Amino acid sequence: MRSNERECIARWEHAFEADPAIEKEKYYLTVAYPYPSGAMHVGHGRTYIVPDVLARYQRMKGRQVLFPMAFHVTGTPVIGISKRIANGDGKTIGLYRDLYRVPQDILDRFINPMEIVRYFSEEYRRVMQKSGLSIDWRRRFITVDPPYSRFIEWQYAHLHEEGHVVRGAHPVKYCPQCENPVGDHDLLEGDKAEIIRFTLVVFRWGDARIPCATLRPETIYGVTNLWVNPAATYVRAMIDGKEWIVSPEAAAKLALQDHEVLVTEKIPGTVLIDQTVAHPLSGDVPVLPATFVDPDMGTGIVMSVPAHAPFDYIALRDLQEQGKYTSIEPVPLIAVEGYGEIPAKDAVERAGIHDQNDPGMEALTQEIYSAEFSRGKVFEKYGGRSVREARDDVAALMVERYDSVPMYDFDNRLVICRCGGRVFVKILHDQWFLEYSDPCWKEQVKTQLEEMALVPPEVRAEFVRTVDWLKDWACTRRVGLGTKLPWDPTWIIEPLSDSTVYMAYYTIAHRLKAIPPEKLTPAVFDYIFFGEGSPETVDRETLDAIRSEFLYWYPYDYRFSAKDLISNHLTFQLFHHRAIFPQELQPRGMVVFGMGLLNGAKMSSSKGNVFLLEDALEEFGADTVRMFLVGSAEPWQDFDWRNELVSSTRKQIERFWNTVSEAKQAEGTTPIDAWLESRLQRRIEGATAALDSFQTRQALQEAFFGVEADLKWYRRRLPEGAGGGAVLQDLCRTWVRLLAPFIPFTCEALWGDLGESGMVSFAPWPEADESRINPEVELAEELLARTVEDIESILKLIPMEAKSISLFVAPAWKHEAFRIIAASADKTRVVREIMQNEGMRRRGREATDAAKQITKLVLKLPPDIVKQLAASSLDEQAVLEGARSFLEHEFGVPATVKDAGESTHPKAAAALPFKPAIMIE
Numbered sequence: 003m004r005s006n007e008r009e010c011i012a013r014w015e016h017a018f019e020a021d022p023a024i025e026k027e028k029y030y031l032t033v034a035y036p037y038p039s040g041a042m043h044v045g046h047g048r049t050y051i052v053p054d055v056l057a058r059y060q061r062m063k064g065r066q067v068l069f070p071m072a073f074h075v076t077g078t079p080v081i082g083i084s085k086r087i088a089n090g091d092g093k094t095i096g097l098y099r100d101l102y103r104v105p106q107d108i109l110d111r112f113i114n115p116m117e118i119v120r121y122f123s124e125e126y127r128r129v130m131q132k133s134g135l136s137i138d139w140r141r142r143f144i145t146v147d148p149p150y151s152r153f154i155e156w157q158y159a160h161l162h163e164e165g166h167v168v169r170g171a172h173p174v175k176y177c178p179q180c181e182n183p184v185g186d187h188d189l190l191e192g193d194k195a196e197i198i199r200f201t202l203v204v205f206r207w208g209d210a211r212i213p214c215a216t217l218r219p220e221t222i223y224g225v226t227n228l229w230v231n232p233a234a235t236y237v238r239a240m241i242d243g244k245e246w247i248v249s250p251e252a253a254a255k256l257a258l259q260d261h262e263v264l265v266t267e268k269i270p271g272t273v274l275i276d277q278t279v280a281h282p283l284s285g286d287v288p289v290l291p292a293t294f295v296d297p298d299m300g301t302g303i304v305m306s307v308p309a310h311a312p313f314d315y316i317a318l319r320d321l322q323e324q325g326k327y328t329s330i331e332p333v334p335l336i337a338v339e340g341y342g343e344i345p346a347k348d349a350v351e352r353a354g355i356h357d358q359n360d361p362g363m364e365a366l367t368q369e370i371y372s373a374e375f376s377r378g379k380v381f382e383k384y385g386g387r388s389v390r391e392a393r394d395d396v397a398a399l400m401v402e403r404y405d406s407v408p409m410y411d412f413d414n415r416l417v418i419c420r421c422g423g424r425v426f427v428k429i430l431h432d433q434w435f436l437e438y439s440d441p442c443w444k445e446q447v448k449t450q451l452e453e454m455a456l457v458p459p460e461v462r463a464e465f466v467r468t469v470d471w472l473k474d475w476a477c478t479r480r481v482g483l484g485t486k487l488p489w490d491p492t493w494i495i496e497p498l499s500d501s502t503v504y505m506a507y508y509t510i511a512h513r514l515k516a517i518p519p520e521k522l523t524p525a526v527f528d529y530i531f532f533g534e535g536s537p538e539t540v541d542r543e544t545l546d547a548i549r550s551e552f553l554y555w556y557p558y559d560y561r562f563s564a565k566d567l568i569s570n571h572l573t574f575q576l577f578h579h580r581a582i583f584p585q586e587l588q589p590r591g592m593v594v595f596g597m598g599l600l601n602g603a604k605m606s607s608s609k610g611n612v613f614l615l616e617d618a619l620e621e622f623g624a625d626t627v628r629m630f631l632v633g634s635a636e637p638w639q640d641f642d643w644r645n646e647l648v649s650s651t652r653k654q655i656e657r658f659w660n661t662v663s664e665a666k667q668a669e670g671t672t673p674i675d676a677w678l679e680s681r682l683q684r685r686i687e688g689a690t691a692a693l694d695s696f697q698t699r700q701a702l703q704e705a706f707f708g709v710e711a712d713l714k715w716y717r718r719r720l721p722e723g724a725g726g727g728a729v730l731q732d733l734c735r736t737w738v739r740l741l742a743p744f745i746p747f748t749c750e751a752l753w754g755d756l757g758e759s760g761m762v763s764f765a766p767w768p769e770a771d772e773s774r775i776n777p778e779v780e781l782a783e784e785l786l787a788r789t790v791e792d793i794e795s796i797l798k799l800i801p802m803e804a805k806s807i808s809l810f811v812a813p814a815w816k817h818e819a820f821r822i823i824a825a826s827a828d829k830t831r832v833v834r835e836i837m838q839n840e841g842m843r844r845r846g847r848e849a850t851d852a853a854k855q856i857t858k859l860v861l862k863l864p865p866d867i868v869k870q871l872a873a874s875s876l877d878e879q880a881v882l883e884g885a886r887s888f889l890e891h892e893f894g895v896p897a898t899v900k901d902a903g904e905s906t907h908p909k910a911a912a913a914l915p916f917k918p919a920i921m922i923e
C-alpha cells in the first residue's frame with residue numbers, strides 16, 4: 003500500500019466518530035449491511051463508496067454526518083458453507099482458499115460457522131478502511147451480538163402485540179434437504195420464482211381419480227380430452243385414502259402439501275392412452291398421447307381445451323394431420339372481442355405457427371390467457387358471466403361438489419437451495435408469518451411512500467407494486483444463526499425479518515455496549531425509542547442520554563441499496579417502521595442503485611465472475627478505484643468494471659496531482675485570470691447541484707473534467723512564456739476541496755502540501771462567489787474558442803499551406819436578426835416575421851438567406867448561450883482583435899479581423915453572429 007494511504011487511514015481511524023452536535027444540522031445515511039461470508043468484490047465497493055462520497059460531501063457542507071456499518075450474519079448460509087468445508091467439499095474449499103485467499107490455518111477453523119463470520123467481518127472492516135470509507139466504527143456490531151438480539155426481541159414483541167405476526171398454514175418455499183423454509187437469500191437459483199395456486203380438476207377413470215392442475219377451471223366445459231406423456235411413468239397412489247393416478251413428481255409434491263400419500267404401483271403412460279375418463283362438467287373424454295406433457299409440471303396429466311389453449315389446439319391439429327382422432331372438434335365456451343369463435347385457432351393462424359415446437363407458443367398462450375381474462379365472457383349456457391367471475395365460481399363449485407383441491411407450484415420450475423438441493427412448495431402449519439397481506443398495513447406503507455424522497459423517481463412505481471403484491475412472509479426458521487422468537491423460542495427469526503429497523507439501533511449501538519445485555523429489557527427499549535415507562539434495570543440518566551442521541555439522529559435521511567432489494571428488504575423496512583415508530587420518525591428517503599458488471603457480465607461470487615475489491619485497491623490505489631466506480635455511471639445505472647479503463651483513471655489522478663503541485667508557486671496576474679475565476683464558480687455550482695441530487699458521476703464531471711478542461715484553455719491563452727497567475731493558487735485550494743469526497747487520499751495529502759492545517763475531510767465545501775462570475779468575459783472566450791475550432795477544421799480540409807487568416811465579423815443588422823430569431827417562439831415562421839421589417843425587406847434575398855442561416859445557428863447553439871448572446875452587446879470585432887496575437891501564435895500566420903459589412907470580399911457575406919466568416923489564403 004502507498005505510504006500516503008497508510009497515513010490517511012491512521013489519521014481517519016477515529017475522525018468520523020460522530021456524536022450529536024446540537025448546533026449543527028444532522029445528516030444520517032445508511033447502506034444495507036453486508037453479509038460477510040466471502041471477500042468483497044468491486045461491486046460491493048461501489049455500494050459503499052458512492053454513499054461515502056455523499057457522506058464526505060455533507061460533512062464538508064457543515065452537517066453532522068452519521069455513516070455507520072455493521073455485519074449481517076443471521077440465517078443459514080454460513081452454516082451451509084461451514085458444513086461443506088467440514089465435509090471436504092472441493093468447490094467450496096477452492097473458493098475460500100484460492101479466490102478469497104483465506105490462510106489454511108484459518109480455513110481449518112471454518113468448520114465453526116462463527117469463525118467464518120468473525121474472520122470476514124474483520125476483513126470487510128479492513129478493506130472498507132482501505133477504501134477510505136468515513137465510517138463511525140464505534141457503532142459496529144454483528145446481528146448475533148446479545149444486545150442486538152435483545153433489540154430484535156423487543157421489535158418482535160411489539161409486532162406480535164399489534165397483530166402483525168400471525169401463525170397460520172401457508173405455502174412456502176421449502177428445502178427438504180435442509181428441512182427448512184428458504185428465503186430468496188438462501189437460493190442458488192430461482193430467487194424470483196413465485197408460488198402459484200392451481201386447481202386440481204379431478205376426472206374419474208373407473209374407481210381411480212385422475213387430477214389435472216389448471217389455472218383456468220372455468221374451461222372445464224370445453225375439455226375435449228386429456229394429455230398423457232406416453233414416454234413417462236405414472237404412479238397409482240393412495241392419496242388421503244383415495245386412489246389417484248399422477249406422476250411420481252406430483253406425488254412427492256402433494257406429500258408436502260397436507261396430503262397423505264402412499265404410492266402403490268407404477269403405471270406406464272401408454273396404459274392410459276385411449277382410455278376414457280369422465281368429469282360431471284365435461285362428460286366422457288378420451289386420453290390422448292402428447293410428448294410435450296412434463297411429468298414435473300402440475301400432476302403430469304393435462305386437460306385439453308383446444309378452443310382456448312393454443313398448445314392444446316396445435317397438439318390436436320398435429321395428431322389430426324396424421325389422420326388420428328379426426329372426430330374431435332374444439333368446444334368453445336368463451337366469447338372474446340377481437341377473436342372468432344375459436345380464439346386459439348385464430349391466434350395460431352394469425353401468428354403463422356407451424357407446430358407445437360414453435361418458440362412463439364409461450365407468448366401466444368399468454369396473449370389468449372390475458373385477453374380472455376380481461377375481456378372474455380362465458381357463453382350464456384354456462385352462466386354468461388365474465389371469465390374473471392366464472393373462474394372463481396367454477397373453482398368453488400368443484401371444491402364443494404367434485405373433489406377438487408388446490409395444488410401449489412412455482413411459476414418457473416427450477417428453484418435450487420444454496421445446499422444444492424431442489425426447493426419445493428410446502429404448506430407449513432405452525433409457521434409464524436409477518437402479515438404483509440394486511441390491507442391496512444399496506445395502506446400505511448403507501449402513505450409513507452408518498453411522503454418520501456425516492457431516487458431515481460421511476461422506482462416509485464416499483465415500490466407501490468411491491469406493496470400491492472406482497473403476501474404474508476414466513477419470518478422464522480428452525481435452524482440458522484439469529485435471534486429466537488421471544489414467545490416461541492423453538493423458532494429463529496430469519497435474515498430478511500431481523501434487518502428492518504436496525505437503522506434505529508445504529509444510533510445507540512455504541513452506548514448499549516456498556517450495558518450488560520440482560521439489563522436490556524423490552525422496557526428499556528420502550529423508554530429509549532418511545533420515552534415511555536420507567537425501566538428499573540438501567541439508571542434514568544443513562545437512558546435519557548441514549549434517548550436523546552436516538553432522537554438527534556432519527557429518522558434516517560437516506561438509505562442506499564441495490565434495486566433487487568426493492569422486492570423485499572427496502573419495502574419490508576417501510577412496513578416495520580410504520581408498525582413500530584411514530585410518524586415523525588419514519589424514513590425520509592431512499593436511493594436505489596444499479597447493478598455491477600465485470601467486463602460486461604453480471605458479477606457473481608458463486609459463478610467466480612468477480613474482481614476482489616482488495617486486489618483492485620492494491621493494483622490501482624484506493625482513489626483510482628473510487629474515482630472509477632463513481633465516474634463510470636450514476637448510482638442508479640448499472641456499471642461495468644474493466645481493468646483497462648481503470649488504468650486511465652489512475653493517469654487522470656496523477657495529472658491532477660502534478661497540476662496542483664506545480665501551481666503552488668504561481669504568482670502575478672494575467673488578462674485571462676478573470677475568465678478562469680468565473681468558470682470556477684460555475685464548476686462549483688455544477689458540482690454542488692449534482693451532489694445535492696445524488697448525481698455523483700455528473701458531479702465528478704464538473705469537479706474534475708470540467709475544471710481540467712478550463713485549465714487547459716487557460717494555459718493556451720496565457721501570454722507566451724507566462725506560467726499562470728496567482729489565481730491558480732486559489733483555484734487549487736478550491737479544486738482539492740471539490741475532489742476531496744471522491745479521491746480523499748490524494749486530496750488529504752495535497753491539502754497539507756498547500757500549507758493548510760487540519761484535514762480536508764472537514765474543510766468547508768467551496769461556495770460559488772457570484773461576484774466573480776463574469777458572463778461577458780465567458781462569452782468572449784466562448785466566441786474565441788469556437789472560432790479557433792472552426793479555423794482548425796478548415797485547415798484540416800484545405801490542401802495548401804496557409805499564409806494568412808482573415809476573419810469577418812457579422813454586421814449589426816445580422817445581430818438584430820439574431821435577436822429577433824432568438825426571441826421568436828415559432829422558428830418555422832420566423833423568416834417571414836423578419837421580412838416584415840422594413841429595413842430587412844430592403845436587403846432582399848441577402849436578408850432571407852441570412853435569416854435562414856441564423857435560424858439554423860440558433861437551433862444548434864446551446865440554449866443558454868443563445869440567451870446570453872441575445873441579451874449582450876458583445877463587440878466581436880474588439881474581442882477577436884484583442885486575441886489577434888494569440889491567433890497568430892496559434893496558427894503561425896498573420897491574422898486580420900474586419901467588419902463584414904465594410905468588406906466587398908465574397909466570403910464576408912457568410913459572416914454570422916458568433917460565427918465569423920473565415921478566409922484562409
Ligand SMILES: [Zn+2]
Nearest residue numbers: 177180419421
Ligand atoms: Zn437446502
